[in-house]
């Protein structure tokens with residue numbers, strides 16, 4: 405049963421100069437601030453309040469994100485809409501958003517890491533409502549949010565989690581979004597040719613994965629037992645790890661979208677667009693192509709490297725001094741598997757670039773073995789230290805000095821008469837065993853080809 409997954413991801417815009425809400429001058433640092441202190445008549449919906457003009461920096465960051473996602477930017481005017489619904493977190497009774505029935509989004513028809521983007525836009529965040537106590541914290545009300553809506557191009561929970569993670573990492577790496585403020589996602593899941601189920605308010609990467617896993621299983625079970633699935637909205641309960649029916653899917657007109665009469669339309673000017681285009685980094689799509697064409701990388705390696713902005717930058721930095729294929733192997737195969745094993749993300753590990761450069765250089769020059777390098781990586785992701793000193797201290801350079809190796813080979817031959825006998829009877833395995841013993845004595849630092857030849861010669 406083929407699964408289709410689409411996302412509506414809400415991320416917080418990272419403001420660097422004008423750190424205020426979207427339509428008023430209250431600060432956006434809602435996490436550090438005392439409850440209900442970053443507030444004014446506008447963001448608490450006092451009668452008669454009118455919005456200020458939208459925060460220009462927030463709008464330009466939204467265009468930046470649209471360009472990173474390879475979206476088209478509308479040439480015509482963009483209008484804010486009122487999206488009406490009754491909920492304690494929405495003091496005005498409507499949310500000001502660029503989405504909606506009559507809206508032109510900030511960006512449309514894009515693509516990011518092989519997933520099509522339907523559109524993306526800017527909107528204000530509702531307040532924070534606690535359904536248990538009934539308290540509302542308006543510090544969050546009016547903070548600029550971007551929403552990114554994808555086509556149902558994802559096929560399983562892990563792929564979806566990785567895609568969102570890479571998206572968040574890339575956008576926060578270029579300071580477009582503030583990753584620390586978190587993520588709010590609605591996840592659409594359906595089995596091909598069956599109705600779509602929307603799961604609301606899934607608020608972490610781990611929960612996105614778990615909610616999809618639960619929902620896919622639930623839908624598969626229902627179909628297998630002959631039940632019909634219905635189009636509905638469900639919510640994810642992270643304590644019980646289940647999804648629960650909320651309502652049958654509302655239609656767009658239920659929100660009674662109308663153009664916001666208190667705000668003028670916005671036009672993206674040519675100059676503005678040119679200015680933003682200059683700071684937008686290369687997209688993963690074109691990076692991948694460039695890595696294949698320029699560096700002759702394998703497609704899978706190019707894919708892995710280009711989907712993570714930080715990894716791609718590290719790669720291009722290292723290959724200035726090291727061999728391309730050695731570096732790709734070191735990063736894609738060894739480093740990622742070490743990180744994966746420890747459940748670490750490259751963005752959260754304090755990796756010193758000089759150390760990775762040194763490792764790659766030593767590997768490129770055949771001065772350490774892959775095994776040694778991997779052992780060092782395992783330590784390096786836990787704690788930073790000088791790789792150069794470490795190799796010296798533990799005597800880990802490959803030993804190619806024949807006289808030194810010959811002494812060790814002689815010793816091994818002396819200690820293993822049975823293997824010598826077997827070898828002389830024509831058993832190849834015995835030779836491998838002897839080479840292995842030499843490798844062991846040299847802590848894996850001997851050059852195996854040289855050892856092989858030496859032992860043959862000595863026998």
Ligand SMILES: [Zn+2]
Pocket residue numbers: 425428429430442443444445446447448546
């Ligand atoms: Zn305010």
